[in-house]
Amino acid sequence: MLLECLIKQNSPDDLVLEGHRIRLRALKKEDISALYEIRHSREISKYIDRKIDETYEETEQFIDKIIAGYEDHQWYFWGIELKETKAIIGTLCLWNINYDANKGELGYEIIESNQKNGYMHEGLKLVLNFAFKVLMLSTVESIIHAQNKASIKSVERYNFSLMGVISDKKQVIYSLNRLLFLSDYPNRAHEIGLKIGSLKRGALNKITDVAGIRVGHSTIQSGASQTGVTVILPSAEDMFKHKMIAASHVINGFGKTTGLIQVDELGTLETPIALTNTLAVGRVQDALIDYMLASSESEIKSINPIVGECNDSYLNDITHKSVQAYHVLDAIKNAEIDFSEGAIGAGRGMSCHQLKGGIGSSSRCFSIGKAQYTLGVLVLSNHGILTDLIVDHNQIGSCIDSLRRAAINEEAVDKGSCMIIVATDLPVSDRQLKRICKRAVSGLARLGSYIGHGSGEIVIGFSTANRIGITTASELMSYTFIQENQMDIAFRAVIESTEEAVLNSMLTAESVEGVNGNKRESFQTYASLLSQSAV
Template identity: 45%
Template sequence: KRLRDYGIEIGVLKTGKNNAITDVEGVKVGHTTRYKGEHIRTGVTAILPHSGNLFQLKVPAAIYIGNGFGKLAGYSQVKELGNIETPIVLTNTLSVPVASDALISYTLNANPNVRSVNSIVGETNDGWLNDIRGRHITQDHVLDAIDKASSGPVDEGNVGAGTGTVCFQYKGGIGTASRVVTDKFGGYTVGVLVQSNFGGVLEINGAPVAKELNNYPSQFKYDVDGSCMIVVITDAPLDSRNLERLAKRAIMGLAKTGGIASNGSGDYVIALSTAKKNLIPYSSEEIHRESKVMRNEAMSPLFLATIEATEEAILNSLFAAETMTGRDGHEVKSIPKNKILEILEKHHKIKGN
């Protein structure tokens, strides 16, 4: 059951049909989950902004670095050119190179004469539960996640790149959510998908869960302490400048869950706009391109949508994730749902109470 199935509603805006990143038309998500033996707890999640040839029809994009202690591949070209040209792949920290290589293979195969491509790979560190040093992701695992990508509801929790992640000292994972802005502002959808693997002082819909459970780090450690990858996709027609602004708001949603973007957390936001008219052909006879984009003044509702969807996507990841035992017998428990529901009820955070 997802957050809303318990009557917990984040924010004031409406969700899309499936309350998922795939509510943005054309977006597909696929997972490869690697759960094997006692030590392998990792995976790959692929997000496809559209189903065509992404290299031939690039997508306006921006990446915002909330906290740059991470190994994301592809940042500088997106910053410079304002677009992405591959699927977005999420995986574990030490598998960024193989995932990046897989995206090269994927692109070369589909584009015979291409000799340069900018892979977009995000990561968090699942090394507590997963034998990350073993680098158990192969190119096939990555290509498989892309192949299996589909629209509709998205699997959450211990799947794909979220298989072995830890969030607020509980089991984290993949989560997603969406929001729709009012017709006056175009009726656009903002979808968010997260790979949650970070720490802080957990709050759920404003209830001080960590405080009440007395479960938060009293002393922060000298250690790599996770990360959060956030993918934001919208059908609102945005150029890369306004996409970067949108991306910045996702970190504000993360803040509302109690995340603090700790030193060791690699918190990145990848934002894309799928508006068809603004897609960018790789080759063109033209020196110009025409586009239709939102005015700056129309951004605020999309900002709120991004904040709400990010907060909810993170919470969905926690609600979906189940207790897991992994590397060297490490166990990470899922959030204690019964206790949490009690706390939320006490704090009037459940609808109908």
Template identity: 40%
Template sequence: MDQRPRRTRDLGIAVGTLPTGPLNAITDVADVLVGHVTVDDGADLHTGVTAVVPRRLSAGHPALPAAVYVGNGYGKLVGSTQVDELGVLESPIVLTATLSVFRAADALLTYLMDRDPAGVSFNPLVGETNDAHLSDIRRRPVTEEHVLDAVEHASAGLPAEGCVGAGTGTTALGFKAGIGTSSRRVGVDGSVRTVGALVQSNFSGILTVLGVPMPVAELVSQHDREEPPGNSCMIIVATDAPVDARQLGRLARRAVFAMSRVGAAYTNGSGDYAIAFTTAPQPQQPLPDAMIDPLFAAVMDSVEEALLNSLFMAVTTTGVRGRVQHAVPHHRVLQRLVTAGRAGQRQGPGVAGH
């Protein structure tokens, strides 16, 4: 059945009760940009690059507080150990396919060196998931030009979702997946703060929507279904809250925890990573830990919805060796939610109060 991509809320599915930002995207965090380059020949190549670019990173402001959390470390997150050690992000974050991650890191190094001609040490941060089920990954088609294009043309609008950029060839929970994003606004210490998430979904488990299991075997007929092996998930969390690297590590943990809400299995071969950073100027004292709970809730809800968006915005794809990965059938999901009494009223974006 043909269906057009639709975001979670456009299907009438509201995750949580917290209001979203105007775009319901990571770009609701001021000065956070997203760029995609898709490499897709319609046959054996379904891959690409996605870049998250904090605009505040510049020669005059070379680092932002950041942290990485590893749920399961079967992956190649280039640059992560220095983020762990120093608690700062020094580059845009690039996502791509597993065997393209090293070329992407070299390309990002070119970008950084061009902007700091005197620099002798740089830390490009590049994550990946393995899209070999649908794309001929050994061809390593991602080039320096693709990476630089994604970074340099990143924008502040609503990012494309689904089968785009680094999500072009990914699968999750037995269905075609891709890139997803979402945001939340919460009151914290007398101010409205924004939390945004962007995900590259490529992991196994049983799709769960609002607590209702949606096994692929029950939504897609047996003769028309092929399930890929377990894989990975990359999550990027951005906020404008005045938190330090230690607290960002706590936010990153909640991002990986949120995968369980949509049915993630956290398998042996899954590289489940979260990167969190803040664009806020650093005060002498960070937000008191006793006030951080609204940010935790915002992370959990925005990541959950971003993961669902990555699935609902994807389209059925035929890839390498004729493999077909089907999109989640929206009508069957909605039928099951109605049967389970979980279908709620559509909830549009809003802004949290103080």
């Protein structure tokens, strides 16, 4: 077989795993400087059971050992190379491989300055695919220091389970089964062959492809409480001091989003954007104000926090009001570039087309003249009727309805809402941005939503291209915006991104049972129908 030849006969240089932003490749002698930085770092090594390299000679000996291991297939060891700069920022390996038991161990490390950028999440997916689909291993384990919360979070995102504790070394053993990885790992729309539109997707196909943006979640999943908070941080800078151009568009105003009046009046965004359930808006807004007061360098006497909501009461005991201020701060603290989607954060209790909805995202890249731009969308999907659902021009919803294992014990009414967050690095005015926001509804319509009476669809957009300072020595401000006749490609980008973001919110969401025994099935249950439509 070709894969066996790749493993047993080809050189280590052929074992290159290509990701969107990174490349996993064999280590070479020329990598000694980068590898020394990693193995000499006390911050990285404090959770790893090894001696810190104090000299280049020690690092060179390690590289020699790794290269020798390549030749007899003792392990597979890769450097994590950034495609853009060719820099080695970490390592990933499969080692302690027992081919008789079809079992291996996963190891990884990354330079501190490149943590929380999603590079390790991307790399782990490449290595796990290699382990389970190429080596055909049955189990992959990872032994992690019990205090290494970041590493534990990384493997838990891939459904690793805690299997045991090594008390004397303060380590925990996590394990992932091949069948679980292949069957349960969420597949996004493009990964199952669905092609939405004609524009190129961003590297992560998420709103965070627009540089500087991070997204964080805090999830509540306990019995009847199935809810949470999601926060979009447009920049690491002080948002109040360096405001962004912003706009909003209310498709259907059955909603309680805060802050839109000032956004439409002044055309600026001055806080992160938070999403939650309907009855948590007040607490989340108050927490967002406290965060801004504590983090901004400016003396704030007035602030316009943006909090969007959807009603998750079908799955969540919304009157219990589980969301607290610390959930907002946790979401901000957990913010990252390669964030999770689906039934997480504010999306935990949401429904979409009477299946499980939640958080979804997508992005598009395009050029105007010689300049390259990115537009990304994040949705909190909680709208639509199953029988209306259209995917790739096919009436998928009607097919699913006829296959349902249990009847939907509810009235088929389009209610619940959808929050749509649009971000771009395109230099646009607030008026132009509103024009872009107005087109997002076409993405919902392409999936069959008719925007029912009880479903509040609200769009909030911002551009990272221009910043508006709160103080200036001049009475005048000067900014560059694109020509009106160049807007069409941005309209297409927001429509395609919105459509795919909603699909991703459903495809990545697990099935959830909540208050009163109400259940929402994952769209993944019917993924075979989608795969057939994509052929």
